[in-house]
Amino acid sequence: MWSRAVRSLWTNPLGQMRMFHSNFAGKVAVVTASTDGIGLAAAQALGQRGAHVVVSSRSQANVDKAVALLQNQNIRVTGTTCNVGKGEDREKLVQLTLDQCGGIDILVSNAAVIPFFGKIIDSTEEIWDEILSINVTSSFLMTKLVVPHMEKRGGGNIVFVSSIAGYQPMQGLGPYCVSKSALLGLTKVLAPELAPSNIRVNGVAPGMIKTEMSSPFWKNEEVMSEFKKRLSIKRTGKAEEIGSVISFLCSEEASYITGETIEASGGFNYGF
Template sequence: MWGRLAGPGSVWGSLRAMGTAGPSRGVLAGKVALVTASTEGIGFAVAQRLAQDGAHVVLSSRKQANVDRAVAELQAQNLSVSGTVCHVGSAEDRERLVATALERHGGIDILVSNAAVNPVVGSALEASESVWNKILQINVTATAVLVGLVVPHMEKRGGGSIVLVSSIAGFSPFPGLGPYSVSKTALLGLTKVLAPELGPHNIRINCLAPGLIQTKFSAALWKDEAVKEKMMETLRVQRLGDPSDCAGIVSFLCSPDASYISGETMVVAGGAPSRL
């Protein structure tokens, strides 16, 4: 009986897909969430799940057309979402993202920092200073600054939850992606640094470390079938991940069920080697 009610294609699963009431529909009811780089891939899946679980979600990405498309798709599912353009490397855009949430919803409870870049593939020793600066500025510095912007508003709400999106490359670097891997390792450290600072303010911060997820961002690692098979063999996985594989764990980390979890990194990688 329970398998029919709770499994894939079940009654509750169908209700969730339609954006109607289900068992965990209200777990984030009334919460306001910001999700960066959320018009496709992992960010979009996370934004969708947070909204399905009751949050008011503000989506963002660099291009207005992408924001409009993503917002329209989720609003068609009767989800409470809106969006704004935000290039996280721009101080003005970061401030506008926060201001948008405050103007539309009166506060901020959740931040999911998902934006990242990787402009080069090759030897880390041959990466230029400009490449290092761009990767670290977008992937690490902008994340830390954005956290600083939302914290005062979370304090006004009595607390909040922050999730930084890292990668298993932060534990075990991907070949040819040295600077990117270093930036993802830095996010693991940033999570550990900020957890004790934010704890007294009733704000939790955790990290998500996805494995190889099939998104546009990672297409070079899986679109070619031979490359895909090699990656699966290297990672020792039975399949590559889907963005939706990351969504539920983020919603959990932002929920009351995770109220005693902070400073941790959750690996979602299909069993790929990551850490002890």
């Protein structure tokens, strides 16, 4: 019987797709900082597989633009302004989601800032407060807000967007690197605590992705020339390539994965 089942998978590829390509119909996904770049790509990837996505950013104009784009792609979407560094904004985002969508199944914590470039010893307390507040603390506090609602739904998925900078310090980006390292730890700590509630916690660590946030680096030919020497795939990544990884981590195809951070870096060589 086992051999017949195996033969049927190999000889019926469409049947194999039906078995393993799960979707997010009926699921609600909150994605922070999601009106462009990786956040928007994550919303698109989840929405294209059936999730109702809730997008946000600090700018109402950016929210309106993203909502219109997603609606044109036949994605169910709700949008609102949110500065994840403010408690009242985080609570508003969650309450709006509950009011309009009825629950929360997925959180993609993507918000991040890079307000400083230089020697880490020259960074100020104000810079550290801003970076850690947005890049780390908001991820934890958003998790605290959504977990009770995921538990009511029987489980859920949380994905933190870290960076290869969390593994490999990058010159001039010291505080940012530390914040991304903290997300690696947060993923590891939360995963076993939330597993009994059927909530999986994972992360993705992108490399050099062609987004507006990273444009000072990929637009610099000298920087990119040196950076590409460390890559197996000799190009910058695309936001949608990270969105696909996030979508996978939230899917049933990744049902036995928790506490992990997947590197999507084009084969970045740390030992170069």
